[in-house]
Each structure stands twice: as C-alpha cells, then as structure tokens.
Amino acid sequence: MPWIQLKINTTGAQAEQLGDALIESGAVSVTFQDTHDTPVFEPLPGETRLWGDTDVIGLYDAETEMPDVIAQLEQEPLLGAGFRHKIEQLEDKDWEREWMDNFHPMQFGKRLWICPSWRDIPDPNAVNVMLDPGLAFGTGTHPTTSLCLQWLDGLDLVGKTVIDFGCGSGILAIAALKLGAAQAIGIDIDPQAIQASRDNAQRNGVSERLALYLPKDQPNDLSADVVVANILAGPLRELAPLISTLPKAGGHLGLSGILASQAENVAAAYTDLFELDPTVEKEEWCRITGIKR
Structure with a gap:
C-alpha cells in the first residue's frame, strides 16, 4: 500500500506531544528518530543547527490531502505557521540501508539506465545515469519516478529545455540532459534537494547545463519545451496555475506522484x-501527460 511521510524536527521533551498532534491530524503511525543518528534536515554550509534533536515522522495514507494536514498542524502552539517540515512519498524499501546489496542497474524505456557507481554498467552504449543514495527523494525505485523516466526516454529531447519541478535528487533533470536536452532547470523547496541535485549532476558531468533554484530565487519568466513534476496530487492541483505557465505552446507536460484514484481530479x-493523453498506471500510482494548446 502506498504511503506519505511527514517529518518534523523537535526536541525530545516535545516529541510525544507533537506525535499526538500528528495522530490527531490523521497519521496512522508515528515514529521518533534521533536526529544525530538519522539526519533529515542537514544544516547548510556555514549554518549552525539551532533546532532540536528528535525527528518525529508521521505515516499517512497516500490519498491524504497533505495541505489540509499542514494547515491543521499550523494551529498547534508547538509549531505555528510556516513550520519546517518535509513531505515525501515513501520508497518501497529503505534503500538507504539495503542499497549496497539489493540495488542493481535498472532500465527505463529503450535507452535509459540508472546505475549505482559500484555496479558494472550493463550497456556502455546506452544512456547511463550514475546515481548513488542520498537524503533527497528520487532513486528510480518508486513507481512514480519510474513512470517519469520512461516518459522522458520516449521523448525527443535533443536541443530542448526541460524543467524538473520538485527535483529532489535531480534524477529526472539529469536523465533529460543525458537523453539530449540542451538545458535543464531544477526547482525544489528543500535546500537539501538542491544540493543533492547539484552533487548528482557533477557526478554525471552535466552540472554546467543544469540550473537549480529554490522557488524564491527562480526567474519570473521561466519556460521550457518539457516540464515534469513528480510531487503529490494536492500540490499538483494547487499549483496548476503556476505549473501550467511553464511549458511553451506545443510543449510537453508530465505529472506524477498521483494515485490512480486521484488522477481524475488532478x-x-x-x-x-x-x-491530455490517456493516464498510465503502475502499482497504484499513475502518470498524466499532455501537450499545451
């Protein structure tokens, strides 16, 4: 069954009360992790970490409207408006622990492979993206990432500009560049994702063609031939007026992070x-694609 994780940093003294708030907001389970053992929010270069030592993690059904959850939690005195948090689709397995033994090169479409650096490349003549584990979401193992990679592999990206909206690890932007795109732009609300995308782009030799932005820093006139957004159904609906402006006329749009039951509303x-094209499904998740009129 698919799930969504909500991670919030706090102090040990407040963790139990915050956990109760997550349960009241609809979490089916709550776990606590020592921040120093499993860092979720890493300080930026030169930044001193001033927040707590415990990460509270709530697990929600993937159909949960997370904007409603966040709005409810913002009423909690412990949190308040704009509290720091991280929402992500839950990978099928804990690949950060099982990666070295269980992760193998994976093929998406006809040309594209995602390969960990410690494995031999199956086809040196293929389009190979080298991707090692990190804290940002996006390894290719989740059905939504797989659906987006397959879609990108089927497009003619030569000379095109691609926007990866919610870039995470940068896997989609990097794949697009290695498939022939002239330029890619990654946007994410998480500074950690921006750093992960930058590191992975350097590893794949495409960093000079990848521009990365936090939303507050992105240019106002962004546009692209191809836009892909692998986030969640709620944000895709709420941000539709913004996302719809990004593809050029005749440009391609790919959306994922959507359960099949949510596809019609998105x-x-x-x-x-x-x-819009017919919706494509994989393991309860789906992809919506189309061409801008």
Missing part, C-alpha cells in the same frame, strides 16, 4: 490548457 486542473 487532470481536471490541467484539461483547459492541455491536450
């Missing part, structure tokens, strides 16, 4: 401006 937010 598609409805884009149908006025895009000629």
